[in-house]
Amino acid sequence: MYSLPQLPYEYTALEPHIDAQTMELHHTKHHQTYVDKLNAALEKYPELAAKSVEDVLRDFDSVPEDAKTAVKNHGGGHANHSLFWTILSATPSQPSEALSAAMAVSCGDQDTFKQHFAEKATGVFGSGWAWLVVNPDNTIEIMTTPNQDSPLMQGKTPIFGLDVWEHAYYLKYQNRRPEYITAFWNIVNWAEVNRRFDEAVA
Numbered sequence: 574m575y576s577l578p579q580l581p582y583e584y585t586a587l588e589p590h591i592d593a594q595t596m597e598l599h600h601t602k603h604h605q606t607y608v609d610k611l612n613a614a615l616e617k618y619p620e621l622a623a624k625s626v627e628d629v630l631r632d633f634d635s636v637p638e639d640a641k642t643a644v645k646n647h648g649g650g651h652a653n654h655s656l657f658w659t660i661l662s663a664t665p666s667q668p669s670e671a672l673s674a675a676m677a678v679s680c681g682d683q684d685t686f687k688q689h690f691a692e693k694a695t696g697v698f699g700s701g702w703a704w705l706v707v708n709p710d711n712t713i714e715i716m717t718t719p720n721q722d723s724p725l726m727q728g729k730t731p732i733f734g735l736d737v738w739e740h741a742y743y744l745k746y747q748n749r750r751p752e753y754i755t756a757f758w759n760i761v762n763w764a765e766v767n768r769r770f771d772e773a774v775a
């Protein structure tokens with residue numbers, strides 16, 4: 574059985590960049606629904622449900638046919654949001670030297686990285702995510718996925734991601750996704766991204 578993780582901060586913590594009402598609905602309604610539907614879908618597969626959702630997604634080929642769509646959508650939704658909450662923080666931090674060096678190789682300097690990431694995130698058609706992922710060869714890249722598809726299903730380890738579903742920003746920003754993306758840079762928990770990077774390349 575999967576459960577909704579607690580947020581490591583209050584719903585108001587990311588104001589004014591992400592408003593408290595959006596955070597509360599996003600966490601208690603949207604994320605909770607992914608958890609509930611994932612649990613329902615895996616009820617008859619207890620051996621799968623005993624694994625972490627990340628491990629289930631990494632080994633997506635072995636998920637039974639009749640559970641694949643639910644695992645992709647709701648397992649992806651659970652994993653994606655579980656990561657997303659942790660890479661947000663009101664406390665400023667910076668990319669580590671190691672992460673900056675990896676970024677410099679594939680994404681350019683920090684400003685170039687932010688620009689490319691914002692372009693990718695803005696360009697997601699409909700609902701989806703923009704990511705920074707670590708590839709199996711330890712290079713990093715910016716990518717996007719539609720809906721709740723997880724980069725883990727492609728053998729990539731997400732270390733940073735932005736939810737660009739309208740439910741993530743519509744109350745405050747309405748249709749102005751680029752403004753939400755700009756505001757997001759103020760609340761990135763780079764300390765956690767650094768930790769995830771170190772873990773992925775170790």
Ligand code: MN3
Binds near residue numbers: 599738741
């Ligand atoms: Mn969402």
